[in-house]
Amino acid sequence: xxxxxxxxxxxxxxxxxxxxxxxxxxxxxxxxxxxxxxxxxxxxxxxxxxxxxxxxxxxxxxxxxxxxxxxxxxxxxxxxxxxxxxxxxxxxxxxxxxxxxxxxxxxxxxxxxxxxxxxxxxxxxxxxxxxxxxxxxxxxxxxxxxxxxxxxxxxxxxxxxxxxxxxxxxxxxxxxxxxxxxxxx
Amino acid sequence: xxxxxxxxxxxxxxxxxxxxxxxxxxxxxxxxxxxxxxxxxxxxxxxxxxxxxxxxxxxxxxxxxxxxxxxxxxxxxxxxxxxxxxxxxxxxxxxxxxxxxxxxxxxxxxxxxxxxxxxxxxxxxxxxxxxxxxxxxxxxxxxxxxxxxxxxxxxxxxxxx
Numbered sequence: 001x002x003x004x005x006x007x008x009x010x011x012x013x014x015x016x017x018x019x020x021x022x023x024x025x026x027x028x029x030x031x032x033x034x035x036x037x038x039x040x041x042x043x044x045x046x047x048x049x050x051x052x053x054x055x056x057x058x059x060x061x062x063x064x065x066x067x068x069x070x071x072x073x074x075x076x077x078x079x080x081x082x083x084x085x086x087x088x089x090x091x092x093x094x095x096x097x098x099x100x101x102x103x104x105x106x107x108x109x110x111x112x113x114x115x116x117x118x119x120x121x122x123x124x125x126x127x128x129x130x131x132x133x134x135x136x137x138x139x140x141x142x143x144x145x146x147x148x149x150x151x152x153x154x155x156x157x158x159x160x161x162x163x164x165x166x167x168x169x170x171x172x173x174x175x176x177x178x179x180x181x182x183x184x185x
Numbered sequence: 186x187x188x189x190x191x192x193x194x195x196x197x198x199x200x201x202x203x204x205x206x207x208x209x210x211x212x213x214x215x216x217x218x219x220x221x222x223x224x225x226x227x228x229x230x231x232x233x234x235x236x237x238x239x240x241x242x243x244x245x246x247x248x249x250x251x252x253x254x255x256x257x258x259x260x261x262x263x264x265x266x267x268x269x270x271x272x273x274x275x276x277x278x279x280x281x282x283x284x285x286x287x288x289x290x291x292x293x294x295x296x297x298x299x300x301x302x303x304x305x306x307x308x309x310x311x312x313x314x315x316x317x318x319x320x321x322x323x324x325x326x327x328x329x330x331x332x333x334x335x336x337x338x339x340x341x342x343x344x345x346x
Contacts, residue, residue, distance in 0.1 A: 025225035029345030065305030
């Protein structure tokens with residue numbers, strides 16, 4: 001019995017020590033979404049004793065300057081870490097609140113607010129079978145001159161569209177030929 | 186006799202194709218897992234006062250790492266950096282009339298990057314629980330139309346890698 005209690009206490013202490021001290025954190029930092037329409041969320045944690053107001057904005061990764069591991073500007077990826085993904089053509093496809101308030105922590109427990117995100121991509125063939133990456137940037141408002149923001153990656157994959165098989169002209173002509181002959185008779 | 190041999194050979198060949206071999210068959214399953222965690226960074230201190238500086242002069246926070254950015258989350262991240270215009274000055278790549286320059290470095294000023302108003306990679310990887318020191322430099326406009334105090338906001342942005 002004593003051994004079990006000691007083990008439980010040890011596990012609890014290990015869990016506590018594994019948690020880093022933070023003021024604001026987000027979850028998830030990266031999420032994959034498949035389909036034309038989707039609803040998802042980002043959880044924002046407040047571990048401070050003050051209410052936090054976060055401004056939300058959408059950014060395409062290509063608006064950033066990316067450096068490779070040698071510290072040289074990486075023109076090949078044009079700002080994207082996820083090379084197989086391209087920029088979202090239209091930010092209006094994503095509906096996200098422009099501002100969210102996360103209440104101060106309750107005693108020793110951090111508080112959580114959910115940032116709802118709605119994705120609605122027009123179902124057109126030119127957007128089918130695409131991989132889009134977009135960043136949802138969460139910027140806590142502070143009076144500091146050195147600020148921090150957190151960016152969550154949305155990786156959106158649109159489904160392929162089934163195309164109608166196109167009939168070649170000679171084949172269509174052969175199909176219509178009997179009808180044309182009958183009409184002549 | 187020859188025909189019989191040929192017929193037998195054909196039968197054996199067909200049987201060889203038709204009878205499935207069950208020996209050494211392997212079954213595999215694919216197990217996938219996507220690690221998730223929290224993204225969080227902090228920076229200390231959160232302000233710096235360059236004091237009174239003449240137009241055309243330069244200053245920096247030193248070379249020993251005045252600021253420290255820490256990864257307080259449970260995921261490795263890269264840290265990007267960008268700066269803002271001030272009330273009267275525009276951020277640029279070289280000083281000019283009402284144009285100022287902000288640099289940042291994690292090591293020497295020779296390897297400093299010039300900040301822009303859009304995010305650029307600053308620290309390529311910062312593991313959970315670890316931190317990185319950095320310094321900021323300022324090149325004042327060559328000349329300007331104000332003597333009012335200007336506030337420059339420098340932002341560090343965490344992006345999961």
